[in-house]
Amino acid sequence: MSRLNRWRRTGLWALAVVVGIAALAAIAIATTPPGAAMDPDDVGPGGGAALVAVLEQNGVDVETATSIGDVRDALADRDDDTSLVVANTSNLGTGAASTLRQESLGLDRLVVLSPSTEQLRALRADATALPIGAAVRVESRCDIGTVDEGDSLVGIDVRYQPGSGVPSSAVCFPLTLDGSEGEDDHGVGLVQLPSTSAHPPMTVVGTTTGFTNGAITEEHNAAIALRLLGGSPRLVWYQPDVADLAGSDDADEGGSLLPGWLAPTLGLLGAALVVLALVRGRRLGGLVREPLPVVVRAVETTESRGRLYRRAQDRPRAAAVLRLATLDRLRGRLGLRRGDSVETVARAIAAASGRPVSGVLDLVAGPPPRDDAALVRLAQDLSDLEEKAHRP
Template sequence: MNLRARWRIGVWALVVALGVGALAAIAMATTPPGAVMDPEGVGPDGGAALIAVLEQNGVTVETSTSIEEVTDAVRQGDDDTSIVIANTSNLGTTAAATLRQESVGVDRIVVLSPNSEQLKALRADATALLSGVFVPIESRCDIGTVDEGDSLIGIDTRYETATGSSGTKACFPLTIQTEDGSDDGEGDHGAGLLQLPSTSSHPQMTIVGSKTGFTNGTITQEDNAAIALRLLGGSSRLIWYHPDISDLANSESTEEGGGLLPAWFAPALALVATSLLVLALVRGRRLGRLVREPLPVVVRAVETTESRGRLYRRAQDRPRAATVLRLATVDRLRSRLGLRRGDSVETVARAISAATGHPVREVLDLVAGPEPTDDAALVRLAQDLSDLEEKAHRP
């Protein structure tokens, strides 16, 4: 094969690769972020179980996937109606503002895990901050829909309100525990649930910082089911709003950009394509057959591990060493207990607890607890992880 034929094949291969890459980027940009709380979903992330229980309790549930359907349903219904935005991943700011304008007369709006931009569009005086708390949190409030002592698991977002917000009630306060075991500033770090009173801009609104707390896989844990029924079953009619990608596309940010892709995407793609083409032309004549070269030395894996450990010790990097030990232990236990690689640490901890008899909290402290402060603590952590791994067996 001569040089010209090789050059032609290389150019066509480059064109095909760029085309496939562009299609993949467009597909990723237009694919919905997820189907959490899908009203028809029967898997762990779906919401079909909650809908079935609501209907058994006499609540008429109407599902809508676009803001137009929600608007029509609100106009056709009566005042004894509630709305739940079950998945805010595809809720654009324009759709949120339209919902606020059209739903002033309904009983209540329940929004699951909205961000700050969506809250601003809904005229809700609150700010969203990531939480990452996946342990049960006690309510410490009594607001009718939530009783004192209720426990909720699955909170992933916390909310803070402006100072002096009148009528706003907060539940499930997030606290930081100090070294002496006391709570540091209860409520100063936000709350997992806010109940905002009705105003001229919006009806009574309940903001819940959880996308997964009411799913099929989590609804039966703690008091999640009771809280969900009180929040969503207070009216005889419930509009279950599960926005699709069109409501995200109609947001103000995409209207300014003129599409789903950012404005810089096309020029960047053209620049990358040109650069690759020039590189192919420059390097094309230098292509030759592959030549194998023997490695000068062979390094055993145990020597690499020991050298890395000495580096950690010399740098006093105990947190990094603890992280490596914990990740390796969790990976091995996932394989031993027949779990998937994508399973969360909480799922692995529950499986380890069932296999070893240790409490879930104790297992979580071992595999995802605080970092060791000295060498002795690091050695104890390594020994405890080794003991935990020896006791674990596949149930």
């Protein structure tokens, strides 16, 4: 018994540890920011260090900003011509995008890689984003300065549907199907928007992976990236941090980035651990086996039960107990199953004892006795039946 209690106690503690680990894992998954693709300091396949190095070799001063506050500080003084690129829009919230639009007025160019429709609306860009679901290779079919006729770009994973106010000469890399009537029936991979009072000259490109270290050397990816980002002597490389995911631009002034259910969940988990500790701490230890002071023989229990039946004058119940016990013993003796019906057992008893089936049925399933004498005769008849019924 003590060993069982020890195993049970160990199992409860193990369960508590597993629940705690699962809760922490869920919290970590819910609060982990997306992957840092196009990180200017990352030399891995998904980073953007190769493109930054080539830009600096061509005389471009690349300055990294990891928050909308850094962008605001970098654009506060614009003595030189400046361009800005949002290299990874995974962490760009709509509030940060709206602030970015306001702060970037007057820039030479604003380049945004793979923005969503909500981000485009915050940037006042007249286009709609339509994810493709796979990175594809598309030819330019345009000549707009930053992209030449015949250029091909590998890695386009978002297509854009320009608004009615965007001229056809400002789109490149159309996604078409055989037999389609227009070149932009299925969206385009690049939209170049002129400056307005709401935003600077803006280029929206439907790729992030195409300019990473692992894909920059494919097709004309490197040439297109250099033309887009190297047109100004100064480039602000905006790599949004998780803090910029907040919906408003003052998230760093008190806004919470944690989900609302986090605090109640942690409180509930802490309360459960405290209750478990209190419950386990109040235990006095495992049960100790002790010998019984008195040994009660089985026959005494049977006799006591019989006296209770006699005192209650419950002859039907006593008769039913006698008949069920006889049937159970004869089933085992005659090789019958416990689920066999009374009629099946009665036929087997009749065949083994030589008695008629009707007489056996009347004995094992007949009406209850009316008085004590009839109950005694029933008990004697059942005992006699067991003696005469032998397994064939």
